[in-house]
Amino acid sequence: MNAIEITGLTKEYAGRRVVDKLELSVPAGELFALLGVNGAGKSTTIKMLSCLTAPTQGDARLMGHSVTKDSHQAKEILAVSPQETAVAPNLTAAENLELMAGIYGRPRQLAAQVQAQLGLDRWGGTRAKNLSGGWQRRLSIAMALVSQPEILFLDEPTLGLDVLARRELWSVIRGLKGRTAMILTTHYLEEAEALADRIGVMNAGRLRAVGTAEELKALAGCQSFEDAFVALAGEEAAS
């Protein structure tokens, strides 16, 4: 079963098309990485899928719920980790997680469970504003996990994290594969290569190529994934 079904998804701002007739299906439990240069339309796509901005045309169904016609139901099963750190600054780390549990009607124990899962235990009593940037980022991601979403959108989740924290987060994300469908945007190509079941390359609002890392390398005729990305994104950008 497909967790995410995107059909003709389009977004225009003041007549400028930033996402152009996107067509994509993501099966349940799959991690799909969305790559692209700045302004490719990745974040706008995530915003439309997470019901934060309405599509100009087209639709997406999340576990069968339309983001345009049935957004309240869709919101029950999705969670998003925005590109910017999204925490309540005067609440402690534990209180931030409990806030999300309360909003999604989940038991408080889940908040404690996610806190431990993401190594936040020793910062549980610290106000979010007093955490370092990296820990705030980790807390922000933990807040997306408290609701145990069926679909998770991760918009550049490891931006600003050091190598160790990034690897730890990769481990958490890997642990979610198979039970949570995820769309992850990133500028780190090795992240997409290491984590994603499939990868899509966006440019100028269009999905230029979709496949596994190996398939994309073969498609571009390149040995390395970085070369394949440059070839696919750059070539299409020029067209």
Place this chain on the structure above:
Amino acid sequence: MRAAAFAKRNLKELLRDPLTLFFGLGFPMALLGLMTLIQRNIPVHIFELDTLAPGMALFGLTFMALFSGLLLAKDRSSALLARLTASPMTAADFLLGYLLPMLPMAAGQTAVCLAAAVALGLPPSWNLLAAAASLLPSALLFIALGLLCGTLFNDKQVGGMCGALLTNVTAFLAGIWFDLSLLGGPLHAAAYFLPFAHGADAAKAALAGDWAALPVHLLWVSAWAAAVMALAVLLFRRRLTER
């Protein structure tokens, strides 16, 4: 449930901000003390506690507008609101979440202000409770004004609108420092078209036990509070669904 979880967060955010405590509790009390001290040293009766205390209690409520407006405006500019907008929270959940924690804060502030007035020499009476209760529509009005400003403006603009403009307009047009009849003509009419003077007059009437004068003032403030809250809800809903 969602509104309650969000309200709990908002209450913690407010109470953990030292500026909230200073302006919410300390500033009106300090002004009350200052005015009383001035009154003791001048021969004319300007700042008598029976009229000054209800007025100061109303003035203190203007800070509820500042607090609610700043909280909403700061949330709007942060990614936290984006995260919560992607959750199943409805516009009603959001607004209740912002409104509910402000009510006990307003009640606490009024109680502290009136208690300070008693400590300064205002004779204690049951009418103090009636005066506090009569300020409820005014509290709702200021909270609604804050939510309206927080919906429309950024946090710096809210600081200017609610922190400077609203406090000054209330201070001058509510008849807190002087008798509004001194204004005369259009300014007097404007003061009694706006709700602030009615809010102060309601509290003064309740404290004086002038029950006959109370309903018209309460109705006037309540009508303004309902209108501003309805506008805030309408615009907030539009902002939330302006996708």
